[in-house]
Amino acid sequence: MTEASQGRKPEDAAEEDLRLIERVLGGDRQAFEALVRSHERRVFRVTLAVLGQVEDAEDAMQETFIKAYRHLKQFRRESRFTTWLTRIAVNEALQRRQSRKDYLPLDESSSAQQQKFPRRFEPWAADPENLYTKQELRELVEKAIRSLSGIYREALILCDVEGMSAKEAAEVLGVNVAALKSRLLRARLMMRDALSASLEQSRPLARRVVDTAAEVKNMMGMMVMRVARRQG
Amino acid sequence: MRMLTCEEVLANLSNYFDGECSAELRAQLEDHISKCRRCRVVFDSTGKMLKILVDVEPFEVPLVVSARLYSRLQKVLSEE
Numbered sequence: 001m002t003e004a005s006q007g008r009k010p011e012d013a014a015e016e017d018l019r020l021i022e023r024v025l026g027g028d029r030q031a032f033e034a035l036v037r038s039h040e041r042r043v044f045r046v047t048l049a050v051l052g053q054v055e056d057a058e059d060a061m062q063e064t065f066i067k068a069y070r071h072l073k074q075f076r077r078e079s080r081f082t083t084w085l086t087r088i089a090v091n092e093a094l095q096r097r098q099s100r101k102d103y104l105p106l107d108e109s110s111s112a113q114q115q116k117f118p119r120r121f122e123p124w125a126a127d128p129e130n131l132y133t134k135q136e137l138r139e140l141v142e143k144a145i146r147s148l149s150g151i152y153r154e155a156l157i158l159c160d161v162e163g164m165s166a167k168e169a170a171e172v173l174g175v176n177v178a179a180l181k182s183r184l185l186r187a188r189l190m191m192r193d194a195l196s197a198s199l200e201q202s203r204p205l206a207r208r209v210v211d212t213a214a215e216v217k218n219m220m221g222m223m224v225m226r227v228a229r230r231q232g
Numbered sequence: 233m234r235m236l237t238c239e240e241v242l243a244n245l246s247n248y249f250d251g252e253c254s255a256e257l258r259a260q261l262e263d264h265i266s267k268c269r270r271c272r273v274v275f276d277s278t279g280k281m282l283k284i285l286v287d288v289e290p291f292e293v294p295l296v297v298s299a300r301l302y303s304r305l306q307k308v309l310s311e312e
Contacts, residue, residue, distance in 0.1 A: 029309050032305075032309065033302065033305070036301070036302070036305065040293050040301065041289070041291070041292065041293055044291060044293045044297070045290065048291055054297065058297045058300065061293075061297075065301065065305060066305070066308050069308075069309065069312070070312075118242070118274045121269075121270045121274070123276065123277070124273075124280050128280055128284065129283075129284060134287075134288060137287075137288050138288040138290055141284060141285065141288050142290050142291060145290060145291075160282055160285045161286065161289075161290065166250065181246060184246055185246045188245070188246065188282075189245075191285075192274070192281050195284070199277070199280070
């Protein structure tokens, strides 16, 4: 579970992390499991953002936690444990991505996916989160994130989901802040456009019309069958 | 106050949401947004999108993936 889903404030979660770390360093393995539970989703999300495939993200996640356990003594309390762990996860995922035989670094200047300008200008619904269940909305968001290339996906996840600053994200990804900010802006524009189709004011109505048309067609089909049965 | 162009407004979209612009620039951006429908739509929907990204907590760890993680950790930790 994430800090948010546990309803904990980040500072409370950070203090709890420190208590667990003390116990792990004292030989309590169960405390490490508790530490993993509160961070597995973040680590999975980060490795998935960099690698794009669940299988690869899973391997990177396992290695991240093994490395974290083995190097826990080296954790300096100058930064939060979350930041330290995220750095390990990103490094692990980046190394795996670079060693892939089919890996081609994306040339941002010639990338077909680069988007400097928004493409859709219809207003969104006043409260788009009311249009769908949380699960439906999550699926829409995940589909949109998956449609982004790696460099945009990782910038978006680190900054807009994990809450890192552009400076922190640039540092863990090994790029300069200006490059990270440029990727983040494009990622946000692409995400906005990708989600617009489902969240614009006019779309739910259009969706309702399509759904209603399907229902009417269905009902008419059933009526025709009933009449045919009676006549037969 | 100089009216910003749409391109200048767009270039500062991230700075606006990340709280990285001066009070003067913020006022200029908000002035433009109040007068330009297209930029207003882009800013409004970007703000909503950023909130949704946090609220939906994307990408749950699949149960089998989680189970394999704990199984591997148990094995590795017991060997340490």
